[in-house]
Amino acid sequence: MQRHGKILAALVGLACVIGGGLVSAPPATAANCHGGATFAQWLDGVRAEAAQQGISQGTIQSALSGVRYDQSIVNRDRGQGVFSQSFLTFSDRMVNSYRLQHGAKHLANKQQMFSAIEQQYGVPGPVIVAFWSLETDFGANNGDSNTLNALASLAYDCRRPQLFREQLLAALKIVERGDLAPAEMRGAWAGELGQTQFLPKDYYETAVDFDGDGKRNLIKSSADALASSAALLRKHGWRAGEPWLEEVKVPGNIPWDQADIAIQHPRAQWAKLGVTRVNGSPLPADNLPASLLLPMGRDGPAFLAYPNFQVYLQWNRSLVYATTAAYLATRLAGAPKVSRGNANAGALSRNQMIELQKALVARGYDVGKVDGILGANTRAAVKAVQAQLGMPADSYPTPELLQKLR
Numbered sequence: 001m002q003r004h005g006k007i008l009a010a011l012v013g014l015a016c017v018i019g020g021g022l023v024s025a026p027p028a029t030a031a032n033c034h035g036g037a038t039f040a041q042w043l044d045g046v047r048a049e050a051a052q053q054g055i056s057q058g059t060i061q062s063a064l065s066g067v068r069y070d071q072s073i074v075n076r077d078r079g080q081g082v083f084s085q086s087f088l089t090f091s092d093r094m095v096n097s098y099r100l101q102h103g104a105k106h107l108a109n110k111q112q113m114f115s116a117i118e119q120q121y122g123v124p125g126p127v128i129v130a131f132w133s134l135e136t137d138f139g140a141n142n143g144d145s146n147t148l149n150a151l152a153s154l155a156y157d158c159r160r161p162q163l164f165r166e167q168l169l170a171a172l173k174i175v176e177r178g179d180l181a182p183a184e185m186r187g188a189w190a191g192e193l194g195q196t197q198f199l200p201k202d203y204y205e206t207a208v209d210f211d212g213d214g215k216r217n218l219i220k221s222s223a224d225a226l227a228s229s230a231a232l233l234r235k236h237g238w239r240a241g242e243p244w245l246e247e248v249k250v251p252g253n254i255p256w257d258q259a260d261i262a263i264q265h266p267r268a269q270w271a272k273l274g275v276t277r278v279n280g281s282p283l284p285a286d287n288l289p290a291s292l293l294l295p296m297g298r299d300g301p302a303f304l305a306y307p308n309f310q311v312y313l314q315w316n317r318s319l320v321y322a323t324t325a326a327y328l329a330t331r332l333a334g335a336p337k338v339s340r341g342n343a344n345a346g347a348l349s350r351n352q353m354i355e356l357q358k359a360l361v362a363r364g365y366d367v368g369k370v371d372g373i374l375g376a377n378t379r380a381a382v383k384a385v386q387a388q389l390g391m392p393a394d395s396y397p398t399p400e401l402l403q404k405l406r
């Protein structure tokens with residue numbers, strides 16, 4: 001599981017990590033962003049910048065002397081599959097019995113550690129274990145790509161050079177600090193490291209040593225990886241003692257245009273509108289802010305997304321990934337299996353989604369890129385056109401809506 005979605009808004013690479021052959025010469029087109037400098041010349045510039053940032057010559061030598069340009073990484077980045085599965089399709093695959101059973105076992109076996117982490121960072125065990133299982137199946141699939149090659153290649157490429165240059169410099173700082181030796185830096189093909197797939201910058205700035213050996217080792221130490229994940233979630237605004245996501249029941253007469261991740265109401269107001277807990281019992285009539293999240297529209301599952309859910313979107317900006325990770329955490333915390341509703345009957349195919357986006361653009365709506373992906377812009381455009389057509393404005397495109405736009 002890649003965390004590339006963090007880099008590319010709303011996109012998640014779903015391919016597993018596989019090895020790629022190294023090639024020495026990049027194509028000429030890749031060099032356009034640095035005035036035709038060769039990879040070796042460009043790397044000298046990185047060395048100079050690293051030295052300016054206070055990184056020692058010893059670290060620069062040991063980390064960068066063996067670095068090679070890897071065209072297969074760049075090709076992979078450019079050809080990265082886009083993420084267009086629905087919540088139920090994705091969560092059916094991701095929230096499987098293996099993850100639920102092993103997640104529960106880890107929570108029981110490491111109970112003391114998880115309560116120590118929660119005490120220090122305010123993040124409960126199920127939340128961390130859900131990320132641990134989704135990202136690497138509990139540290140079993142951290143990836144085996146050479147991180148420094150990957151980051152240098154992506155930084156040399158002209159697609160997002162600055163972003164990956166910063167990540168490369170952060171990787172050098174991790175070496176400088178003594179957390180990992182260059183040879184130990186192996187992970188996902190796009191440079192994420194460790195059991196919860198940290199970008200090097202997050203690693204350098206946020207990782208903690210939780211097993212007390214003096215090093216932050218997110219690859220070998222699950223204690224370090226899990227506590228660091230909690231530290232990162234807290235940094236992104238996690239609120240201790242509050243829920244993150246809760247499945248609810250929604251009456252048919254709710255104002256559907258309020259079901260929007262950008263709109264929050266106090267929980268008491270949702271209760272007044274007839275929203276109940278999934279078992280039909282009343283919601284607490286308190287002021288906890290919540291959004292009504294309908295990942296598959298009004299015919300699919302319904303959740304209240306609390307302020308902590310926004311932290312999930314910092315971890316990964318894909319709404320489907322975030323909802324799945326948050327839902328898995330609720331399952332590990334004891335929630336029942338999500339009710340399916342009739343949502344699958346009304347899901348658009350990728351081609352239908354593209355047709356819908358073109359129809360929206362033709363009517364003057366901004367959908368961002370016409371890419372067949374239901375991102376935030378497309379949702380907003382769908383909501384607007386639903387309202388214009390007098391349909392329940394739940395932001396979710398159905399075959400019925402597509403038919404009306406034809």
Ligand code: CA
Pocket residue numbers: 208209210211212213214215216217221224
């Ligand atoms: Ca450690």
